[in-house]
Amino acid sequence: MSTPVITKPVPDAVAKQGPTVAQRVTSFMPVIALVSLVVALSVADPSFLTQSQLTAAVKTSAPLVVLAAGATLVVLCGGIDLSIAAMCSLSTVFFALWLPDLGGLTTLAVVAAAAALGAVQGLAHVLLRIPSFIVTLGGMSIFGAVALVISDAGPIRIVSDDRGTTAWLNTFVGGYVPMSFFVALLVVAVISLVLKFTPLQSWITATGFSESAARLAGAPVDYVKVMAFTISGACAGLAAVMLVSRNFSGSPTSADNLLLPAVAAIVVGGTAITGGHGSLWRSLCGALVITLLRVGLPIVGVPSAWEQILYGAIIVTAVALTLDRSKVLIIK
Numbered sequence: 001m002s003t004p005v006i007t008k009p010v011p012d013a014v015a016k017q018g019p020t021v022a023q024r025v026t027s028f029m030p031v032i033a034l035v036s037l038v039v040a041l042s043v044a045d046p047s048f049l050t051q052s053q054l055t056a057a058v059k060t061s062a063p064l065v066v067l068a069a070g071a072t073l074v075v076l077c078g079g080i081d082l083s084i085a086a087m088c089s090l091s092t093v094f095f096a097l098w099l100p101d102l103g104g105l106t107t108l109a110v111v112a113a114a115a116a117l118g119a120v121q122g123l124a125h126v127l128l129r130i131p132s133f134i135v136t137l138g139g140m141s142i143f144g145a146v147a148l149v150i151s152d153a154g155p156i157r158i159v160s161d162d163r164g165t166t167a168w169l170n171t172f173v174g175g176y177v178p179m180s181f182f183v184a185l186l187v188v189a190v191i192s193l194v195l196k197f198t199p200l201q202s203w204i205t206a207t208g209f210s211e212s213a214a215r216l217a218g219a220p221v222d223y224v225k226v227m228a229f230t231i232s233g234a235c236a237g238l239a240a241v242m243l244v245s246r247n248f249s250g251s252p253t254s255a256d257n258l259l260l261p262a263v264a265a266i267v268v269g270g271t272a273i274t275g276g277h278g279s280l281w282r283s284l285c286g287a288l289v290i291t292l293l294r295v296g297l298p299i300v301g302v303p304s305a306w307e308q309i310l311y312g313a314i315i316v317t318a319v320a321l322t323l324d325r326s327k328v329l330i331i332k
Contacts, residue, residue: 030269030285037292045299055178059246061291062180063088063239067258068265068283069188070235073228075266078208078275079132081229083121083139084236084262087114088255090147091240096156096250104165111237117143118233122226140259147252155251158244166245180242187235188280195280204228208275260311265290267318290314 041048048054067084074081091114099106117139125135169180195201203224206214214221236255243254269286271278290311297307 030282030289033268033289034285034292037289037296041292041296041299044296048299051176055172055176057291057295058181058288059178060295061287062178062184063242063255064258064261064265064291065181065184065284065287066187066235066239066242067255067262068269068287069184069191069280070232071262072266072269072271072278072280072283073191073204074132074225074232075271075273076204076208076275076278077225077228078211079125079225079228080136080273081118081121081232082133082136082259083143084232085255085257085259086140086143086147087117087233087236088240088243088258089252090114090117090143091237092244092247092250092254093147093151093156093252094250095240095244096158097150099158099165106165107238107241110241111234114237114240115230115234118236119226119230121233122229125229126222126225144252144256151250151252153252155249155254158248158250166241169242169245180245183238183242185284187238188284191231192280200224200227205276208272208277210276260308260315261290261294262287264311264314264318267315270318273319 038049067088071081071084091110094113095106095110098109102109121135121139124130125132169183171179173179173182195204203214203219203221206217206219207221207224211221239258240250240255244250247254265286266278266283267273267286268289269278269282269284271282271286293310294307297304297310
């Protein structure tokens, strides 16, 4: 007769382990970096904390915040969107060309067109089974070339009579907050709320953690990916409207310098490049950190030529800190 084996229950303290101190600190790193930068810039230049300086900084960050917010969804799914800057530049050209005919509807038309381009990239990714890196790398080249062709490789000025269409983005909310930055915050808030109160957040997280497991669990993985690329495209279109309101022109290269900052904002915000972990609010903090770096480099006397070097170092360091190595068994 066999002797029964009595198993000892596992204590709750062992069975359910909360986040470690290091994990808690890491989750607040974007906020810590943001506060540290503000303090450092205030010490280097006491006038930095004036209303005019802070207003100019957050106004400058608005297009970057919107770009990073849209691209964050693609990264959370485990992909990457390298076409956002080129799509944004193309959208500024669309805006300048369509404004005389469409008037007040131009903003909606540009955002819809950019969303459609994003959806095409998403469909190419899921239907043709092409890696998102390759699809968006090709899209970056195509969008940039199309923008050059239809603009005759030059900026398209917006006449003074049509500038009222984007003038609302240059107003202030409550007399202090730039409307463009308020819209950027609204975009982040709306997308975050939609994710939170719908199954989309769990679908995106599951897709980013393990696409095969998400499919077995019944998550509409292909739909989620196309949706992420569509929103990323729409955000690129909205960022283009913000750039036009600031520059009063559409240019095939107006957003070309925003790709690396947008990627840096996402990874500095703590979103894992392998997907499944992160949030839009983190990317918002990351975008503000990157903007303060761009503003602060001249203050501390660092030449602007070092910006690209700094972004590259930030991206490599942030990815090294946030990479989920359990999902990448072989590094190639």
